[in-house]
Amino acid sequence: MRPVTPRSVAVIGTGAGGLVAARELRREGHKVVVFEREDKVGGTWVYNPVIESDPLGIDPSRKVVHSSLYASLRTNLPREVMGFREYPFVATNKTQRDPRRFPGHREVFEYLNDYVSEFGLNELVRFGTEVSYVGLVEEGKWKVRLRIGEDRVDEIYDAVVVCNGHYTEPRIAEIPGIDVWPGKQIHSHNYRVPEPFRDQVVILIGSSASAADISRDIAAVAKEVHIASRSVKKDGTLGKLPGYENMWLHSMIENVHEDGTVVFKDGGAVCADVILHCTGYKYYFPFLDTSGIVAVDDNRVGPLYKHIFPPFLAPGLSFVGLPLKVVPFLLFECQSKWIAGVLSGRLVLPSPEEMLADVEAFYLTLEASGVPKRYTHNLADYRFKYVDWLAAECGCPPVEEWRKEMFLEASKNKLVRPETYRDEWDDHHLVSQAHEDFGKYLS
Numbered sequence: 001m002r003p004v005t006p007r008s009v010a011v012i013g014t015g016a017g018g019l020v021a022a023r024e025l026r027r028e029g030h031k032v033v034v035f036e037r038e039d040k041v042g043g044t045w046v047y048n049p050v051i052e053s054d055p056l057g058i059d060p061s062r063k064v065v066h067s068s069l070y071a072s073l074r075t076n077l078p079r080e081v082m083g084f085r086e087y088p089f090v091a092t093n094k095t096q097r098d099p100r101r102f103p104g105h106r107e108v109f110e111y112l113n114d115y116v117s118e119f120g121l122n123e124l125v126r127f128g129t130e131v132s133y134v135g136l137v138e139e140g141k142w143k144v145r146l147r148i149g150e151d152r153v154d155e156i157y158d159a160v161v162v163c164n165g166h167y168t169e170p171r172i173a174e175i176p177g178i179d180v181w182p183g184k185q186i187h188s189h190n191y192r193v194p195e196p197f198r199d200q201v202v203i204l205i206g207s208s209a210s211a212a213d214i215s216r217d218i219a220a221v222a223k224e225v226h227i228a229s230r231s232v233k234k235d236g237t238l239g240k241l242p243g244y245e246n247m248w249l250h251s252m253i254e255n256v257h258e259d260g261t262v263v264f265k266d267g268g269a270v271c272a273d274v275i276l277h278c279t280g281y282k283y284y285f286p287f288l289d290t291s292g293i294v295a296v297d298d299n300r301v302g303p304l305y306k307h308i309f310p311p312f313l314a315p316g317l318s319f320v321g322l323p324l325k326v327v328p329f330l331l332f333e334c335q336s337k338w339i340a341g342v343l344s345g346r347l348v349l350p351s352p353e354e355m356l357a358d359v360e361a362f363y364l365t366l367e368a369s370g371v372p373k374r375y376t377h378n379l380a381d382y383r384f385k386y387v388d389w390l391a392a393e394c395g396c397p398p399v400e401e402w403r404k405e406m407f408l409e410a411s412k413n414k415l416v417r418p419e420t421y422r423d424e425w426d427d428h429h430l431v432s433q434a435h436e437d438f439g440k441y442l443s
């Protein structure tokens, strides 16, 4: 076995990614400090009723609210699938907890806090500490500049693991005529409760999991909800949605006008009060200075070997949690194990040139299949294969068969029962298998 070298490692963020990175790095023997600008762990899962001064979330001078959670949010994965492999997300009999299979957001926040207590992670975290600069200094070390209230402090680390999340910087749809359109605009990042939309005519752009939830939330109080979606088919699915008196599905918006009219590409037109952009987010690393070695280009963060290591800055700089359309906590856990092992020298990376060649080959495959750059980190077609690859690198078993099957079953169930998939299901046998497996990790 290769000698294990402990490193000093700065982790940015205490979302699920930063927490599991902290645990895995310390387990490997590294000296870990986790920086968190807020006063709680949980990242996305810290619900904040406050919305930003700019509801579109694009004014650079706004005070940023990190989380994009809305009050009614329940998980879109069953808890058995969603939890870390080595710390299953099981219902507990503690008071005021939510035992449902698809629990409300507060339950995930509590689970992450349980994780912190279980592994004593709090002692590694410096709260109220924002990382404002990360850059390479001599001998491959990293300078990390911290903003603590009015104070600025520079510290030096062997490595930095970036876990700052990517659901905070809104991406906005470009709409011809929007400058003269008189209505309000908001991004789902700043959506919390439906009440402000009472009796309004709302245009909601998007078709993600949040778009589906939010449209139903709003339909309960709004006068009309019109969903503009890029992914609608030309086969007659457009029009009034079954089961609703006040919700319609349209193609994308063609343009908007001074008199409040919104015209859709399918020819329909509606006079609307609000446009709600459920159009996703941008990767954003305002603190990172790599002299251009790592850049964000059309939402591709690169070049990164396996979505984690920049070939020519590895292993000192790494990213946890960039992939999309994945099972996040499990993926973060495996990425973190790999980073921890590589940093200690127990696991070995290919040469920088080989890593870069791998990334370039990956980009060429995307191009050849017509996948736009902005979907570089979308792992929908190989989400488990990716985690299995990482697991194999780390000498861990592949993703459990029950988890893969349960994910598929839940996805199918969501299509069959879009309104009730969180409360009705048929995969009871898989739940039993999961719980049998959890026995290994639960004392």
Ligand code: FAD
Residues within 6 Å of the ligand: 012, 013, 014, 015, 016, 017, 018, 035, 036, 037, 038, 041, 042, 043, 044, 045, 066, 068, 069, 070, 073, 074, 075, 076, 077, 082, 129, 130, 131, 132, 163, 164, 165, 166, 167, 210, 287, 320, 321, 327, 328, 329
């Ligand atoms: P985050 O949770 O965003 O944490 C990042 C942390 O970094 C934050 O605490 C932030 O304060 C801190 N930070 C950022 N910048 C700095 C800085 N410069 N200095 C110091 N600290 C900093 N996943 C699921 O598995 N199931 C679901 O049902 C699900 N639903 C979701 C619903 C919504 C609306 C959204 C937005 C996401 C959902 N996700 C879901 C995905 C979810 O984001 C991930 O599961 C996961 O919580 C992301 O963790 P993270 O650590 O990558 O980032």
